[in-house]
Amino acid sequence: MANVDINEITPEIIEYAGMCSKSGAINPELYGKYDVKRGLRDINGKGVVAGLTHISDIISSKEVDGKSVPCDGELYFRGININDIVHGFISEKRFGFEEVAYLLLFGDLPNSQELKDFRDLLASYRTLPTNFVRDVIMKAPSNDMMNTLARSVLTLYAYDEQPDDTSIPNVLRQCLMLISVFPMLSVYGYQAYNHYICGDSFYIHNPDPELSTAENILRMLRPNMSYTQMEAMVLDLALVLHMDHGGGNNSTFTTHVVSSSGTDTYSTIAAALGSLKGPKHGGANIKVVEMFQDMKAHLNDPKDEDEVRTYLKKLLHKEAFDKKGLIYGMGHAVYSISDPRATIFKAFVQKLAFEKHREADFELYSMIERLAPEVIAEERRIYKGVSANVDFYSGFVYSMLDLPTKLFTPMFATARIVGWSAHRLEELINSDKIIRPAYKAVQEHLPYVPLKDR
Template sequence: MNLIQTDMQGYSEMCRKNDCIPEGDYQKYEVKRGLRDLSGQGVVAGLTNISKIVAFRDGKPCDGELWYRGYKIEELVHRYVNNLYGYENLTYLLLFGELPEEAEAGKFISILEEARELPTNFTRDVIMKAPTRDIMNSMTRSILTLASYDEKSQNTDLENVLRQCLQLIAVFPMLAIYGYHAYNHYENLQSMYIHRPDPEASTAGNILRLLRPDSRYTEVEAKALDAALMLHMEHGGGNNSTFTTRVVTSSGSDTYATIAAAMSSLKGPRHGGANIKVMEMMDDLREKVRDQQDDDEIRSYLEKILDKKEFDRKGLIYGMGHAVYSLSDPRERLFKKYVQLLAKAKGREEDLELYMRVEKLAPEAIRDRFRIYKGVSPNVDFYSGFVYDMLGIPRELYTPIFAVARVAGWSAHRIEEIVGQGKIIRPAYRSIMEERQGSGDQTREG
């Protein structure tokens, strides 16, 4: 162990020396780094009929649009505004390509309710045996272990994959919440309580039921969380975790390994952890801005963030801007209504006012500092952490709740990849390695 510890610095320096590729080489060889061109447009790697993102029209930035299976997200959310099962209905839409009629929706919800059950003693023997603050890792371990309980775990026939996907969609809230309770009990020394899901409750309702000691929640709370799930469940085939799903699926791998790979991608702070960074940034703002109703003082703080003098000193105002959207994120526009309703119900209007001040001032500061004129706007993560906070959801569960929503989209893309029977996804890397002559036989004897 000592050899490993003492030699790591030297090995690291060798890696930095031999693995550093000059930035200019990417332009020299016309390689689109990160599979995105210099204007931020993604390289087209495939075709999908599941969803569509629109950020430009006629070559010019426009208000963002998000479509699920031919329907604009605004229409879908408004369609289910008075229905506590919006997430379930849209899961049906993403998987099968059609909106369910009332009877079909009821049948599908019953299937998910029946599937919302873990193997006997799974919670005790798997989830509770290795508690960790990293709930995403806990969930990933549980997903891979579930394969051991499935006699057809390696079968990639469409019917079997559909069954596996539906079962994972159903139990994801349990894997997340039970994982948190194990951590909270063993690491934070808090009381342990494990509730069973309510077969009469929605996915959003069961998340709140499983999380809270008294299992109680209001309709407003359930609707707000249901809206969050609907807005996070799918976002095109190019986002990192969904692309991972398609890459692993194309290799012929099983459902459990594929979804575990997607989880590993989502947990990266560049992908699924943005809402936590927003919350931490807002905490820092409250601590350092004396008058939180003073726009000048708030803007000064935001400018210091951009100058890498405040918060995490990375120069980023979290929750602002998006890799695809420019003028606006349609999910943020829709979600804001639920944020306002929930803030009023929870008596958090002052906090909401501060968020809205930052929403107004941050784009101005970014545009002025970097001379960006295509548009900078808040994304859905700007408010999602605030909503989770008002719902009493601990920060350790923010990214897992994202995963609970997104597993529906992952499943739809896995199925589309299987039905399409495409080739294994294997992009090329251009080698710039210099060939060298050997320096003699240095084989170690022993």
């Protein structure tokens, strides 16, 4: 038999795929019969309670006269409202990433000395093993930076003298190191892709130990290493807002599930990266940017509300953009009236748009944020309200910062690695059971038929 190209979808594969689809299809009525919470959520979108956490809290409804009523979304990190946290460091013109990372990992806000010591500790970890860039990142550049990031994380296992030690001090060491090097792994991975696959110049800039995480990302990414204070501040804010979002989001729940098996930190974080890579999770902001590009290409007048409304209806009717029937960046699994992260973000997005001379784009985004919930309510039967989520604006921010779309999701990971680390530590501290939910088997039992009788 001749060798088969592993990338070729042969007629046999197509036939087998049809068999898979036929045998894998489950009658949708059975989910209701057995009260299965598909997606681990009920019909109102409320998640099944699978654990307890101190790390972050999401509020989207409140009890009024014994009934659950939607409210403006609230997000708390270690019990502190995200609005107060952001106001705290912004009002004092400080970068917040390191301060909020300390809060999520250790449970309290740091004082001045603790914050300085923590910043110095992260800076000391902000280095890669000798020749790691050459031997790992440069040797197999990928079109997908999330795969590059996951491969780098798994390879770091081989450089660790205690990779399988799941004691809290050792896991904390591993997590602090990964938090520190994620920006380097992401940006260097992109630079290798940009050089070897796109044919552009190759830049490897060392991080500066005196700079914040956000500043170092821009420094390492740009050929001239320059950036404005506003650019660094908005990127820092984006990292803070993406740092954690409860224990039930897909990648964080993955962290809990994989940690509960007793595996190592590198395997756990690689699994979380695989989850975040999905377009339904971390890849959503890319879709928002692409949707707006398509929208502007098809609108005669982006200021005409009737024309914009018509385009939005086409999106929902699968007649525009990717024909998936979605208005990307609108709606959230938990929030209905508002996503607090998007609300915080919007004011700073407007300032950056002014600096970048992209006021017209900001006005279009604002119009869509206002019109989309109305159009969705008109065209769809929805069980809860719809509002802009954080991804609606984050992609726009990244594009104004001249971040390539290849780095959008790795930037999300650079923030969320802090939350993953905090949740991994919490799982190891509090649980000694492997997470194992149940699945109801609905296949009838059949007799085995000998090969000669089939």
